[in-house]
Amino acid sequence: MPSPITVGVIANPASGRDIRRLTSHASVFPTSEKANMVVRLLAGLGVVGVERVLTLRDRTGVAALLLRAIDTHTALAGPQRWPQVEFLEQPIADSVADTHAGVAAMVRAEVGLIAVLGGDGTHRAVAAHCAQVPLLTLSTGTNNAFPEMREATVAGLAGALVASGAVPAEVALRRNKRLVVRCVAGPNRGREEIALVDVCVSRQRFVGARAVSEPADIETLFLTFAAPDGIGLSSIGGAWAPVERSAPHGLHLCFGRNGEPGVPLVAPIAPGRVEQVTLRTCERFEAGVWTPLNTGHGTLAFDGERELELERDDRYEISLDWDGPLTVDVERTLRYCASHQLMREAAYRAGAVMQTAAGAGA
Structure with missing residues (x-):
């Protein structure tokens, strides 16, 4: 049967x-x-x-x-x-x-x-x-x-x-697509995490309430896709350089603090909150390339939520693949x-x- x-x-x-x-x-x-x-x-x-x-x-x-x-x-x-x-x-x-x-x-x-x-x-x-x-x-x-x-x-x-x-x-x-983050050195060596939309290196030192909601906290952002009509962290990419889900690449964006050189940009990073960020660089993030993360301080957030408090000796790298x-x-x-x-x-x-x-x- x-x-x-x-x-x-x-x-x-x-x-x-x-x-x-x-x-x-x-x-x-x-x-x-x-x-x-x-x-x-x-x-x-x-x-x-x-x-x-x-x-x-x-x-x-x-x-x-x-x-x-x-x-x-x-x-x-x-x-x-x-x-x-x-x-x-x-x-x-x-x-x-x-x-x-x-x-x-x-x-x-x-x-x-x-x-x-x-x-x-x-x-x-x-x-x-x-x-x-x-x-x-x-x-x-x-x-x-x-x-x-x-x-x-x-x-x-x-x-x-x-x-x-x-x-x-x-x-x-x-x-x-998905983003894969792995720790290659330090106390958390061997740890691996995935994200379906975004990985953010946040300037916030502690996980706290988890949500990344303050634009000043965003230091680096990696995106699998960026819809122009999206909301959340990916909307920043969507406001500057939209990327389809089917596109072979993602985005790698870096941000400055208020008052630092860069391009001012507004995006809906949360419902009811259209905030300004200072965009320093925006590049294609190609699949299959492992890229070191600048993780000397702060936290790592996956799909909008802070999850890892970074240790001084930790060394992380990130890659985009089609194994989502x-x-x-x-x-x-x-x-x-x-x-x-x-x-x-x-x-x-x-x-x-x-x-x-x-x-x-x-």
């Missing part, structure tokens, strides 16, 4: 609720809306044949609200089919360790894809462990450059088409679906299932 078509779902309960809500005018993603997004995702997944969903428990209420919605849907016994939802049995650490362990378990379970509800940091955490399993990206964070703002129902339809194999991978999926995660191109997937009338086939299958169920209940 063939294995059921299975999809993993990672819904970060902490995304969209960080300290930047106190320093900017960013919107808040409440627990109820995250649960509602998962419900809408289930509706899209179920129509096109996904039979099983693996997800995580949490202490904030996302899982509890999802269970309530599932119970209500089952009691109503409506015609719309949802996948069977299973919660992975693992300890709850209330940290990124939950995501790391959950994604690793989903990979072992051979899910067809992993739907991710979160911001850049959540997607970075998933990408570190997802191997070749493609990601369906949904934005629920603060500075979201990597995931898309998209209706979860529509994303679920596209995700199901990919997980079921109805749309070929070469049509539906795209490979992403595969992601579902929702629009391209649904265009293929329309041109091949795959939704008509889905309707025929759904009708057959309903007739079978009606016959069994007679």
Whole structure:
């Protein structure tokens, strides 16, 4: 008997609720809306044949609200089919360790894809462990450059088409760039980190509240892409020299302090915050070239969040490659679906299932 078509779902309960809500005018993603997004995702997944969903428990209420919605849907016994939802049995650490362990378990379970509800940091955490399993990206964070703002129902339809194999991978999926930082000398020698959008050498000496939100703190910035309509640190590159996700290169930018020589530039580095920076240099950052980082002081931030406090003897280097995660191109997937009338086939299958169920209940 063939294995059921299975999809993993990672819904970060902490995304969209960080300290930047106190320093900017960013919107808040409440627990109820995250649960509602998962419900809408289930509706899209179920129509096109996904039979099983693996997800995580949490202490904030996302899982509890999802269970309530599932119970209500089952009691109503409506015609719309949802996948069977299973919660992975693992300890709850209330940290990124939950995501790391959950994604690793989903990979072992051979899910067809992993739907991710979160911001850049959540997607970075998933990408570190997802191997070749493609990601369906949904934005629920603060500075979201990597995931898309998209209706979860529509994303679920596209995700199901990919997980079921109805749309070929070469049509539906795209490979992403990533930045790799490794420590080659010093106390942290051997440590390696990745970023999907940006790596920042910050002048701030301590991790603190993590978010890079003050323009004066930005010393050096490396970007995988820079959209002209983006937000966050990558918007600085987008305001000066936009780079597409599909471009073979990234950007390397250096900044001066206020009053130092350079080009003044304004960019939306956070929701509601358009700040000025002093751009000293901007260069193409080619793939496959390891470049030393000037890390004699300060902190290293990955995808907008400070994570490493630099030791005096540490020596880091950075490179751009094409080993980032595969992601579902929702629009391209649904265009293929329309041109091949795959939704008509889905309707025929759904009708057959309903007739079978009606016959069994007679």
